[in-house]
Amino acid sequence: MIEFIIKSRVQPLGSRKGRKVYYASQKVTHTAKIDSSLTDIVQRTSLAKGDMLNALVSLAELVCENLSNGQSADLGPLGSLRVYVPSKMMDTPEEVTVEGALKKPHIVFYPTRAMLKALAKIRMRIDRG
Numbered sequence: 388m389i390e391f392i393i394k395s396r397v398q399p400l401g402s403r404k405g406r407k408v409y410y411a412s413q414k415v416t417h418t419a420k421i422d423s424s425l426t427d428i429v430q431r432t433s434l435a436k437g438d439m440l441n442a443l444v445s446l447a448e449l450v451c452e453n454l455s456n457g458q459s460a461d462l463g464p465l466g467s468l469r470v471y472v473p474s475k476m477m478d479t480p481e482e483v484t485v486e487g488a489l490k491k492p493h494i495v496f497y498p499t500r501a502m503l504k505a506l507a508k509i510r511m512r513i514d515r516g
Contacts, residue, residue, distance in 0.1 A: 388509075388510045388511070388512055389413060389414075389416070389509055389510070389511050389512075390413075390414045390416075390511075390512050390513075390514050391411040391412060391413055391414060391511065391512070391513045391514065392411070392412055392414055392513075392514050393409055393410070393411060393412075393513065393515065394409070394410055394411075394412045395407050395408065395409045395410075396408060396410075411513055414514070421440075421443070425439050425440060425443075446462075450462075450468060454468065454469075454470050454494060457470055464499060464501065465498070465499065465502065466496060466497045466498040466499045466502060467496075467497045468494055468495070468496055468497075469494070469495055469497070470492050470493070470494060470495075471492065471493045471494075471495045472489050472490065472491075472492045472493075473489075473490040473493070474488050474489055474490065475487070475488045475489075475490065
């Protein structure tokens, strides 16, 4: 379950400028650390913890290489990652240059259907406590 708390702030822009508005903010939750995840994987498979860690380190290195070369990275049952570089709108084709039009690259994650189905199962609650 994902829990939210209600927060407030003074709206700086728009039709509510200067008015106090309220919104739901996700509570800080526990992050599953790699060590506990490795332990869980070892219990579910025949792999040793060191083997799993080596595989993850190697996967991270390969993904970094792929992304730095502009390639997408297929992560199998998790999904895929790819580099996305937004561009500014320019008035003429000559203005479209790497320095002038291209913005900072981002990494975009595309989850598999199984992961999207897991999202559909998330329960949410607002803590008014």
